[in-house]
Structure formats: C-alpha cells, structure tokens
Amino acid sequence: MEWISIKDRLPEKDKDLLVCTNTFYMGIGWYYHDLQKWDFEIQKHTEADLGEVTHWMYVPEPPPVEF
Template sequence: MEWISVEDRLPTSEMDLLVCTNTYYMGVGWYYPQTQKWDFEIQKHTEADLGEVTHWMPMPKPPEIF
C-alpha cells in the first residue's frame, strides 16, 4: 500500500485509515465525507497539536492468526 496525498484524493466513505499529518503524527484516523472533517484516535498522553492530515491509506488486513 502507498500513502495517498489529500491533494490527490480524499476517502469517499467512512472507514478506518492510517493518517499522517504535517506535524509527523501517524496513527488511526477517519474522514467524514459528509462534513469534510478528519478525526483522530488520540493517545491519552498526547496533548500536542496533531496538525492537518497530509496523507492517508486504508488500514491493512490483520494477520491470519489461526
């Protein structure tokens, strides 16, 4: 999977995503097409400004455990 720039394309549906911001935060995020807003999974010890999303990619499939 490759990172997708928000300048090239935005997600078209709500789904779990990996996101990267201009402050180098990388984590789980969501894009809501109806409101054109991003939301992040914020770690409980993070109080810093997470910045603006610059890139995203769909979450990979989990490993097969069994």
C-alpha cells in the same frame, strides 16, 4: 501499500485509515465527508495540536489467525 496525498484523492466513506499529518503524527483516523473534517483516535485523549492531515492509507487486513 503507499501513502495517498489528500491532494490526489480522499478516502471512501466510513473506513478506518492510517493518517500522517504535517507535524509527522501517524495514527488511526477517519474522514467525515458530510463535515469535510478529519478525526484522530488520539484526539480523544489529548489536547495536543496534531496538525493537518496530508496523507492517508487504508488500514491493512490483520494476519490470519493460526491455531
């Protein structure tokens, strides 16, 4: 899986994403098409400026459960 630049394309609606910002924050995020706005999981817990999203990728599927 490779990072996708927001200059190349934006993600599909309602998908969990890995995002990377211009301040090198990497984490879970979402893009809201109707608001044309990004949101990050950590923003709910901090006032830090995480910068602007520059790249994203879809979150991979988890490994299968083994019993």
